[in-house]
Amino acid sequence: MTAAILGKKVGMTSLFTDEGVHIPCTVVEAGPCPVVQVKTMDVDGYTAIQVGFGDKRPKKVNKPEMGHFKKGGIKPTEFLKEFRGLKNDFQVGEELTIEQFKKGDKVKVTGTSKGHGFQGVVKRHHFGGVGLITHGQSDRQRHPGSIGSSSYPSRVFKGLRMAGRMGGTTTSIRNLEIVEIIPEHNVILIKGSVPGAINSLLEIVKQ
Numbered sequence: 632m633t634a635a636i637l638g639k640k641v642g643m644t645s646l647f648t649d650e651g652v653h654i655p656c657t658v659v660e661a662g663p664c665p666v667v668q669v670k671t672m673d674v675d676g677y678t679a680i681q682v683g684f685g686d687k688r689p690k691k692v693n694k695p696e697m698g699h700f701k702k703g704g705i706k707p708t709e710f711l712k713e714f715r716g717l718k719n720d721f722q723v724g725e726e727l728t729i730e731q732f733k734k735g736d737k738v739k740v741t742g743t744s745k746g747h748g749f750q751g752v753v754k755r756h757h758f759g760g761v762g763l764i765t766h767g768q769s770d771r772q773r774h775p776g777s778i779g780s781s782s783y784p785s786r787v788f789k790g791l792r793m794a795g796r797m798g799g800t801t802t803s804i805r806n807l808e809i810v811e812i813i814p815e816h817n818v819i820l821i822k823g824s825v826p827g828a829i830n831s832l833l834e835i836v837k838q
Contacts (some may be wrong), residue, residue: 640742644658655824656837659820664682667723679713681713681818683711685709688707735807736808739835742834748797750795756792758773
């Protein structure tokens with residue numbers, strides 16, 4: 632890992648190249664992210680840096696958290712995240728900015744996917760339904776069909792695709808391209824869509 636930063640999904644827009652090619656892009660407000668803590672092998676058993684993102688009102692910060700931020704002389708942040716594998720010469724109080732990245736870089740974007748609640752097999756797993764209404768079936772077009780295994784083993788196997796809660800999980804998309812960087816506004820334009828709803832937290836790592 633050579634570069635990493637936290638950001639917030641702002642929305643989507645369109646970008647046109649000089650040749651007139653249309654590129655759908657996700658607008659991400661990324662950084663600046665202060666280094667809150669540097670973890671070392673001697674003290675913590677592993678090496679990592681803990682960075683913050685977003686402002687948080689002191690009124691909403693409890694005393695242990697406030698002491699953690701005051702130790703490094705940093706204003707409270709809404710999010711805290713650890714990154715492993717970065718260079719080890721970071722100092723507490725240093726900021727990670729989008730200047731680590733450049734146009735054309737490939738990145739991995741991680742976020743929490745949109746929650747869709749409890750969904751059936753057609754929407755959740757793209758089942759085709761049972762087809763035409765035959766043999767006395769009534770209102771069965773979007774049902775999963777048989778799930779049993781006859782007399783042996785007479786049970787339903789674990790992991791069978793069935794209805795259930797959909798979305799709301801940590802999702803990563805690799806090899807997304809940075810098509811534009813606007814440093815004066817801390818904005819990155821990433822080609823295509825990224826996981827999560829608007830204003831959700833994103834983790835951007837250079838590959």
